[in-house]
Amino acid sequence: MAMRKVVSIVGAGNVGEHVASLIATKGFADIRLFDIPRKDGDKVFEPVKGKALDMKQMVAAMDVDTKIDGFTVTPEGEGYEPMVDSDIVVITAGFPRRPGMSREDLLEANIRILSTIIARVRQYAPNSILIIVTNPVDIMTYAAFKLSGFPASRVIGMAGVLDSARFKTFIAEELRVSPKDIHAYVIGGHGDEMVPLISISNVGGIPLKDLIPKDKLSELIERTRFGGGEIVNLMGTSAYYAPAAAVVDMVEALVTNSRRILPCSVYLDGEAGEYYGVKGFCVGVPVKLGANGVEEIIKVPMLEEERQMWNRSVESVKRSIEIAEVMLGEKSTSK
Numbered sequence: 001m002a003m004r005k006v007v008s009i010v011g012a013g014n015v016g017e018h019v020a021s022l023i024a025t026k027g028f029a030d031i032r033l034f035d036i037p038r039k040d041g042d043k044v045f046e047p048v049k050g051k052a053l054d055m056k057q058m059v060a061a062m063d064v065d066t067k068i069d070g071f072t073v074t075p076e077g078e079g080y081e082p083m084v085d086s087d088i089v090v091i092t093a094g095f096p097r098r099p100g101m102s103r104e105d106l107l108e109a110n111i112r113i114l115s116t117i118i119a120r121v122r123q124y125a126p127n128s129i130l131i132i133v134t135n136p137v138d139i140m141t142y143a144a145f146k147l148s149g150f151p152a153s154r155v156i157g158m159a160g161v162l163d164s165a166r167f168k169t170f171i172a173e174e175l176r177v178s179p180k181d182i183h184a185y186v187i188g189g190h191g192d193e194m195v196p197l198i199s200i201s202n203v204g205g206i207p208l209k210d211l212i213p214k215d216k217l218s219e220l221i222e223r224t225r226f227g228g229g230e231i232v233n234l235m236g237t238s239a240y241y242a243p244a245a246a247v248v249d250m251v252e253a254l255v256t257n258s259r260r261i262l263p264c265s266v267y268l269d270g271e272a273g274e275y276y277g278v279k280g281f282c283v284g285v286p287v288k289l290g291a292n293g294v295e296e297i298i299k300v301p302m303l304e305e306e307r308q309m310w311n312r313s314v315e316s317v318k319r320s321i322e323i324a325e326v327m328l329g330e331k332s333t334s335k
């Protein structure tokens with residue numbers, strides 16, 4: 001009988017705990033949560049253990065029997081043994097931005113945290129599929145690819161599913177339709193230059209451009225691009241409900257081998273890199289997700305104006321990659 005898949009989540013903060021809670025209630029995988037202790041004066045708390053225990057009791061009140069366990073780890077990477085043989089490792093550990101910050105402002109602090117965690121993933125879950133959430137996510141996905149030595153198909157960044165959900169939300173509100181009937185893709189870097197693909201977006205099969213005038217569409221695109229910042233400015237920290245749902249969409253596709261086509265940040269090189277004009281770093285493109293991770297990179301057609309937006313987005317990611325390369329220089333693994 002097939003064993004149920006195991007999803008380890010490193011970082012049980014706002015995003016990580018909601019990823020765990022959604023998976024727990026859907027019941028399609030068992031969960032192991034990892035996080036550091038929290039110090040409050042002379043007190044030391046272990047929130048990850050408390051959250052796992054609380055979620056165990058939550059599922060006991062529901063019609064699911066998901067196994068959930070929490071493990072306290074140290075910033076130096078001790079305590080990760082229970083990650084052994086995880087099928088999927090979701091990494092949300094790191095700092096979120098505050099108002100006035102860009103995602104790139106998180107790079108130095110978060111790449112340091114990621115490096116320690118990836119060393120433990122290599123040690124305890126060398127055959128796992130990595131889903132990277134920590135920002136700046138395209139750079140962190142690239143760093144995870146470099147540091148892990150995993151094949152590119154098993155290192156996947158979450159952003160496009162979230163950005164597409166935001167775009168769908170705004171279209172649904174504008175047209176007063178269900179988001180379920182909206183097909184909208186956002187690709188490119190997870191930043192101010194992200195690329196909503198209008199030409200292949202539709203509502204109930206009707207092309208989006210036939211339903212919303214150009215000026216209103218531009219407004220929705222801008223709101224999508226700054227969707228993360230809008231929530232940071234409202235909450236003082238970044239979003240987590242929609243991000244968690246986006247992660248769970250991806251995890252479910254992997255666990256159920258559903259071969260869904262979702263926009264994810266992946267390492268582009270070779271023939272796919274040629275098509276997208278990206279040589280050797282991670283950007284969001286539509287990919288087919290299955291049991292082995294990225295089964296295929298989809299070469300999505302773009303209009304000239306979309307290709308120009310794409311090129312700007314890629315350039316923006318590339319600038320940050322160059323900074324990360326300096327930080328990674330002494331840390332890259334031999335492939």
Ligand SMILES: NC(=O)c1ccc[n+]([C@@H]2O[C@H](COP(=O)([O-])OP(=O)(O)OC[C@H]3O[C@@H](n4cnc5c(N)ncnc54)[C@H](O)[C@@H]3O)[C@@H](O)[C@H]2O)c1
Nearest residue numbers: 011012013014015075093094095096133134135137158243
């Ligand atoms: N890719 C996306 O679209 C997307 C969406 C939302 C959030 N994010 C990013 O995800 C990250 C987490 O966001 P959040 O809102 O959950 O933040 P959070 O502060 O609520 O949670 C982060 C968690 O990481 C833990 N952590 C910190 N250092 C650690 C270490 N060395 N080892 C293990 N755990 C450690 C913290 O204790 C905390 O529980 C941020 O970088 C944020 O920008 C990305």
Ligand SMILES: O=C(O)C[C@H](O)C(=O)O
Nearest residue numbers: 097103135228229238239
């Ligand atoms: O905006 C952030 O910092 C978090 C995330 O990237 C988002 O888009 O919600």
